[in-house]
Amino acid sequence: MSVQSRSDRGTFRPVAGQQKTEILWDTYGVPHIYGKDVQSLFHAFGWAQMHSHGNVILRLYGQARGRAAEYWGEKYVESDQWVRTMGVPVRAQQWYDAQNPTFRNYIDAFAAGINAYTQNHAELIDDEVKGVLPVTGVDVLAHLHRVLNFTFIVNPQTVASLREEWENTQDTSTEFNQQNITPQKPLGSNGWAIAPSRSASGNAMLLANPHNPWSNLFLWYEAQLNAPGIDTYGATLVGIPVLTIGFNDNLGWTHTVNKYNGRDVYELTLADGGYRFDGKIRAFETETQTLNVRQPDGTLEEKPLTVQRSIHGPVIAQKDGKALALRVVGLDQPGALEQWWTMGLAKNLTEFEAAIKPLQIPMFTVIYADREGHIMHLFNGQVPVRSQGDYAYWSGIIPGDTSTTLSTQFHPYADLPRVLDPQSGWLQNANDPPWTTTFPAPLKPDDYPAYMVPRGPMEFRAQHSAKMLKSDERISFEKMVEYKHSTHVELAERLLDDLITAARQHGGEVGKNAADVLETWDRKTESDSRGAVLFAFWNEEVDFSNLFAVPWNEQEPLTTPNGLADPVSAVTALEAAAQRVIATYGTLDVPWGEVFRLRSGNLDLPANGGEVDIFRNLWFSPLEDGRFEAIGGESYVAAIEFSNPVRAMALVSYGNATQPNSPHVGDQLELFAKKQLRPIWRSRQEIEVHLATREVFTDVE
Template sequence: MFFAAKSQSWGWNKTSQRFLPFILSIILTLVVGSQSFSSAPKNTEILWDTYGIPHIYGNNVQGTFHAFGWAQMQSHANLLLRLYGQARGRAAEYWGEDYLDSDKWVLTMGVPKRASTWYKKQSSAFRVYLQAFASGINTYAKEHPDLIDDEVKVVLPVTPEDVLAHLQRVLLFTFVVNQGSVADIPHSASPAASNGWAITPKRSASKKAMLLANPHLPWGDLFLWYEAQITAPGIDAYGATLVGIPVLAIAFNDNLGWTHTVNTHDGWDAYKLKLQKGGYLFDGKVQPFNTTTSLLKVKQKNGKLREQIFSVKSSVHGPIITEKEGNAVALRVVGEDRPNVLEQWWDMARATNLTQFQKVVQRLQLPMFTVIYADREGHVMHLFNGMVPIRKEGDFAYWQNLIPGETSKTLWTKIHPYQDLPKVIDPPSGWVQNANDPPWTATFPTAIKADDYPAYMAPRGPMDFRAQRSVRMLDEDESISFEEMIAYKHSTQMELADRILDDLILVAQQQKDELTHRAAEVLASWDRKADANSRGAVLFSTWVEDLDLDTLFKNPWNEKSPRTTPNGLADPENAVKKLADAAKKLTKAYGTIDVAWGDVFRLQSVNLDLPANGGDEDKGIFRVVDFAPAGDGRFQAVSGDSYVAAVEFSQPVKAMALTSYGNATQPNSPHVGDQLQLFARKQLRPVWRTRQEITVHLEERKVFDQ
């Protein structure tokens, strides 16, 4: 290896503690005075702060990638190696039958083979960077084998191709299309969501642009965020990426920043093929399938390997995912021919102004995700980013279903260029937002017109309640301070309650039975929030769960009134009956109908069990937290608010952040769940970016000598 490492611990005995302030002041003077981060340090190093955030300072880019690989292993070694094993399509060989479906999916999508192709297509510089990242992973594993679970060591050594295979599995075959969606054929909702805001100086109390990054993802597996700072010649960026990805995916620097949200993007289609004579019918002719085979190995409980041949058929559309009764279904996914995603993200973090940033983004290597952007000069942008197929016919709804595959008329082969994508820069409103709604509701007055784009570009609606809540908070405050933006980010107000609760209470109060009347009293005094101490929120949510939201409203969603519809109760009498049922259910489960939200919904990690705030986005809660049964009548958080960054482009940049579940998953790490108490209190923590700040909050320093 071309790097050796030295560790430096920071412990003090009782005598030296008396001199701690004096010693720290000397260290700060020497370090800050002799080395600013506008100039490269002599050695690449990682400064770990007290929240387990790695601040990586490299004297060259190659060394920085090496250190980032090392850092990810220190924080997430077991998870990272397991993810890479799955991306190879060999997880069942390593860990058994439970991973067989995962392997079949990865192999059917051609991930390992394409990873080798992608690696060859990287620029010469980026190939070196990927090698350095893999080297950092392997060097850590060699030096700290005792800190890694034995069962995942089989994945070592990691290669640059593993990194690219993992990238494909995450972006193309989890976000763009996932196994669950394909099984149902009609496109299902992504497991991910997000909020993103950008505010111009016009609407900012400080007259500085602001950015809010707020992805919502499951709290584990390949969805886990990793927070870091990367500083090297030509880059000084702070942000987060998904574990195993070697560059920041959401980031800011002194000049600009961006976040991503899952957009209403359709980047895959399932084609129904008619089978004939061992092939399939296409434009009136029988075409042969292209078939590849591979050897699948499955580890048995006794440790032996069972081998089986796995075959994948492909048509001009893509791989065959099902075949029965004279028909087959082929899957076509965007992005398989765009290998330079990582370099685009890297260069986005290196940009210094909007012009540079747009030149990078228009490469269209990133297959999907809205881009919400803000910068020091006061510009903001909402970009409906992604690889959108150029289709000859049909609207968005048409392409959500099984597509006839016997004709080339439905087979798309080209992608819309950057200039075709919906976008708005510096709208008159002074703000842009996205809460996974279509681009037409990015800002108000409407700045992106659906009529100006192909009908398949994005759906016309409806605008869900979380997006309406997002717009409402932005539009109703003409001068938003940095602190107010953070408070809005934590809002648990239920927009749904504002639309129907008054109608429900009015009818419920007229009922004669005591329980229904009591339920009306609880709802009337409820603050309409999902805060830990909110009483009435559990009752309202239990009532909503037993209703059909498609038929609930008197006035359905209307494109002409996207921010105030739907509203009203279509069937008040049935609604009141359901309320009585919900009250009985709560009485049986908790002994009362006004149980506090935080008594039922919990935040749990290691030795922590805290009351939660936040809830289901379907109820119009901006602070999204999804829960799963905990087995005792309570529910624990499993998804939702994950990484949050609030940024104001003042001089210097002001930033607060939080990684909800902590910045590590390795056993015995002090950073597993160490930010969860802040999450429970609806607080963010300061972002430390200067050497002086980091040194004051330093936990460990690691130096790499070249």
């Protein structure tokens, strides 16, 4: 393959029938790929992802193979054990064999692009990850499988927590339920669709805003994919060969992590070397595998791994004559990549729904808008058909001795909660159940199985999301972007007045001083907000299990919960928080941005936004100096108006690359700190104006 690379800001030249494949890299490191055909497009997309994230991708593919410890040592043993126990490498081959032959060629082309990049630019890839090469289409699917089924639907941290609590409890019966399981901080996201009736311009609009960790397999990658008849723009998680959030001239979609349970944990009763099932003894399938673990001297040490599987799935724990087995949906549904690809090719609602009806994507809400003015919210997922019980029951530990609890089918598209073109003219999801996607609420929980989706509550981020949309009769594109950056603390609206009154009534000098600071606080987490740090620390001190005088009520979803149930204990927590703030920062009214920071390379910027159920969501990790560094949350933002031409702006908070010495590592962080988006360049003419580098592929097969 021959690749010509050069800087070029030349005059726009229309291409009459794309006869070559090109990557036009813009000044923010976004690849605009023009493929002479679809296979060449996928090849170039693999090349582009390696250019931007090569080291990360090879490490992720090594982990998806279940061979990371062989490549990089002992610290990856648990990762390999998880991937192998869940059957990812073997099933990835099965998925590969089951692909539509044409689409399988596209996956192979993506893998070939990865390999071609490393052959041409070996010096830009770290030596320690080159052992993974060459990669194959099976590796691509193994990575996808690990991300979807064994990170988003269920992950090793959640399973380890469940296993530890189950092993340590005295109760080995199935009465051990969801209340015994330590919840994990959920991955978050915001999504909006606004109909022409609520848009200032009369055009439908879409807001995409996933919240993920800023590292590893959660990194977003922005790109434009062009081939004859194809022009889709959007983003995907690194290593995935199609856009998973995207838009074209006619329509667009985003995803949010939905309140969805696609995993069942079964308690088995052991007997005679097997387990009881429907009144009989059933044998486990047992397999012994070998993990090769690289030692510091470069030698490999063999470590055995024994995997037991019941009819439910792999065994994840055993004690006292009992065992736990894990069942995960979607293991026989290999078509997620082709479904996302087809979604990006759709030209109208009918074609888009035809693309998503097979339900190959195992979870995620779909928020949709199009040029014709349609908007849609779909509670998407492979929801198992259950025999009994509600959502809470199936989130716990289920009796595994009977086939009546073993789900073997999932609900078809027609069964799922779906809202199309609501009377309100707007839809939102901020990881809340679909019942609160808009108001007046068109969906009724009683019309759906109790196990499909929980009934509530509506968290504060979702409430603020809905209130912003509900309060504005004509939303402009600029206003939508402004709302997107809201740092308003909805929780403060429900508690702050009561807390200030209680502090002045029950508090000592520290409590009264804290009340004074909170009274002048703007109830936001702007970088210069004074009082936000104190309120955040109070959130850590106070007992949320008995905080509100009025609990959440689904009849009043946007005004409850409300009020302090125990003002005295709330003041005690406030005084403890105030003492921490003074001891650490020397003043109660330290600005938010002095404590919470955005860091990348030499950049160290004041943050705005935060974790307290704020629409502009950021997650922080403590630093040694008492400050906190953003490590997740706001990841990718795209604001789209289906005008003619489409108007769109975007941001990848941490930049569109992670490769060492790339100028695009962190190059969008200053825009993020200023609450700004950058324009999306889609036409070839405007891309040429903002061109940094052009790569031309002259002989891609």
